[in-house]
Amino acid sequence: MMTKFDQKTLVFFLSADLLFVFLHIVLGFMVMKGWVSIWPDFFNIGRDWSAGEILNYIKWVLIIFTVMSIYLHRRVPVFLGLAIFFLIALFDDSLQLHERGATWLIENTPMYDLFGTDQGVAGELVIWTFLGILSVSCLAIGWIMSPPEECRRIVPVMLLFFGVVFCAVVLDVLHHKLPTPRSLFAGLLGILEDGGEMVMLTFLLAYVRGGLKSAITDEQVGLSSKLSVTGQS
Numbered sequence: 001m002m003t004k005f006d007q008k009t010l011v012f013f014l015s016a017d018l019l020f021v022f023l024h025i026v027l028g029f030m031v032m033k034g035w036v037s038i039w040p041d042f043f044n045i046g047r048d049w050s051a052g053e054i055l056n057y058i059k060w061v062l063i064i065f066t067v068m069s070i071y072l073h074r075r076v077p078v079f080l081g082l083a084i085f086f087l088i089a090l091f092d093d094s095l096q097l098h099e100r101g102a103t104w105l106i107e108n109t110p111m112y113d114l115f116g117t118d119q120g121v122a123g124e125l126v127i128w129t130f131l132g133i134l135s136v137s138c139l140a141i142g143w144i145m146s147p148p149e150e151c152r153r154i155v156p157v158m159l160l161f162f163g164v165v166f167c168a169v170v171l172d173v174l175h176h177k178l179p180t181p182r183s184l185f186a187g188l189l190g191i192l193e194d195g196g197e198m199v200m201l202t203f204l205l206a207y208v209r210g211g212l213k214s215a216i217t218d219e220q221v222g223l224s225s226k227l228s229v230t231g232q233s
Helices: 007-033 051-074 077-095 097-108 111-144 148-153 155-177 184-232
Strands: none
Touching: 007 051, 007 184, 051 077, 051 184, 077 097, 077 111, 077 148, 077 155, 097 111, 111 155, 148 155, 155 184
């Protein structure tokens, strides 16, 4: 199964992920012990536009670039739908669409009357649902317009994406629901949430650049070989 992942991509980005998670743990521990008073946001993987988050944005860009390059070579709509799907994920992650959208809902709708202190989580879930419908619709249109054998190629990609979603959404909701957000358990859950998202996104990128891209390349090489043999005969 590991041959399905681009090994150079996996090693490089996984090493970077573990480094940033390690720095996050060390700095968090030092702050907890009172050894340092400042925890730079840049080295806090839970902060937007931190080093870990910027690394995630780079992964999204590489994923989108790779999928678009596949589409431009194959002209199969499901790959264009997949690229748009991931583009929406990048916009949400880098522009904090679900946080900003939730804030707008709280300020302009009766969210507090409906959900009370859970208004923030509810608002984010509403925005995530809207973005999910939009992105899945783009992917579904491409899926319907593509041959079944091409659609089957992206199934492992989507399974890995659901791993990203589990860390970024499910664990995030559980994190926000904790009664003691500054407890040791909350800190560990935060590491699992943000660190898990980083690692799962690395595996997604490595598969897109490995299994997905190489399967299509190998098929094209095989077809060219068959045509060459046919021409010679």
